[in-house]
Amino acid sequence: MAKICVIGSCSMDLVVTSSKRPHAGETVLGDSFTTVPGGKGANQAVAAARLGADVTMIGCIGDDYHGKAIMDNFKLNHVLTTFVEPVTDIESGTAHIILAEGDNSIIVVKGANDRVTPAYVERALDAIRNSDMVLIQQEIPEETVAYVSDLCHEFNVPMLLNPAPARPISEKIIENATYLTPNEHECTILFGGMSTTEALRKYPNKLFITVGSHGVRYYDGNQEVVVPTYKVNAIDTTGAGDTFNAAFAVALAEGNSLQDSVKFANRAASLSVTKFGAQGGMPTRAEVEESL
Numbered sequence: 001m002a003k004i005c006v007i008g009s010c011s012m013d014l015v016v017t018s019s020k021r022p023h024a025g026e027t028v029l030g031d032s033f034t035t036v037p038g039g040k041g042a043n044q045a046v047a048a049a050r051l052g053a054d055v056t057m058i059g060c061i062g063d064d065y066h067g068k069a070i071m072d073n074f075k076l077n078h079v080l081t082t083f084v085e086p087v088t089d090i091e092s093g094t095a096h097i098i099l100a101e102g103d104n105s106i107i108v109v110k111g112a113n114d115r116v117t118p119a120y121v122e123r124a125l126d127a128i129r130n131s132d133m134v135l136i137q138q139e140i141p142e143e144t145v146a147y148v149s150d151l152c153h154e155f156n157v158p159m160l161l162n163p164a165p166a167r168p169i170s171e172k173i174i175e176n177a178t179y180l181t182p183n184e185h186e187c188t189i190l191f192g193g194m195s196t197t198e199a200l201r202k203y204p205n206k207l208f209i210t211v212g213s214h215g216v217r218y219y220d221g222n223q224e225v226v227v228p229t230y231k232v233n234a235i236d237t238t239g240a241g242d243t244f245n246a247a248f249a250v251a252l253a254e255g256n257s258l259q260d261s262v263k264f265a266n267r268a269a270s271l272s273v274t275k276f277g278a279q280g281g282m283p284t285r286a287e288v289e290e291s292l
């Protein structure tokens with residue numbers, strides 16, 4: 001069983017569905033409001049656990065109603081919560097999501113996720129050292145991502161950085177990361193002066209650019225590889241990227257080839273969009289294998 005350590009955000013997603021997205025200054029009537037667990041870190045932890053990995057989450061929640069629900073959801077999904085702690089002076093992170101016109105718009109209020117500091121992560125050094133893969137994103141402080149990337153380098157533990165939401169990162173973090181999985185937009189923020197083709201060639205077998213329904217591009221040292229996605233009837237694309245990252249990490253940690261790992265991750269991500277909510281459609285291992 002692959003041991004995965006996820007360091008990242010735990011949030012509650014407050015989701016409104018509407019036939020129309022409001023413009024600035026406009027009010028529209030929505031169709032429904034639902035509260036479901038989310039946050040990129042928590043989503044990736046749950047996705048990896050459903051795919052059969054032994055997952056430890058490192059994150060912070062508020063000592064509040066949402067925090068309790070987030071914790072219960074981890075337990076339900078067999079994610080180890082030894083390093084998920086409630087902080088008392090700030091509320092749990094929330095994501096305010098509008099699902100309209102076939103896509104989502106999201107505002108994240110980080111709340112307790114800002115407390116995932118290097119000092120906080122330091123408590124979990126053994127879990128990090130003993131994992132087969134560390135999975136990290138950017139809804140936590142920048143200095144924590146830098147700190148974890150140094151740790152992974154020092155411990156020789158592979159680190160998959162999902163650079164979402166986008167922000168510029170240092171060359172050192174990029175060097176320390178074993179795998180980077182930006183989408184096209186995040187890629188332009190990471191490698192501003194370079195075209196995607198130039199960036200891919202600069203980071204062979206490290207940079208995996210997700211290009212929506214076109215699939216995933218990477219450079220294998222000889223040629224560019226495009227691994228196509230699967231066509232499905234999408235209900236809600238929220239969490240598809242998280243499912244991709246988790247499944248990619250699980251497949252790699254189990255020793256699969258890069259190309260097979262991307263294929264597995266694409267399949268898992270395509271299944272995830274067939275149900276409502278970031279975690280609603282995240283598949284089990286059996287579901288991915290059956291569909292492959």
Ligand code: RIB
Pocket residue numbers: 011012013037038039040043094095106108139238239240241242278
């Ligand atoms: O990646 C999807 C996630 O991003 C949502 O669950 C929401 O919490 C936002 O952080």
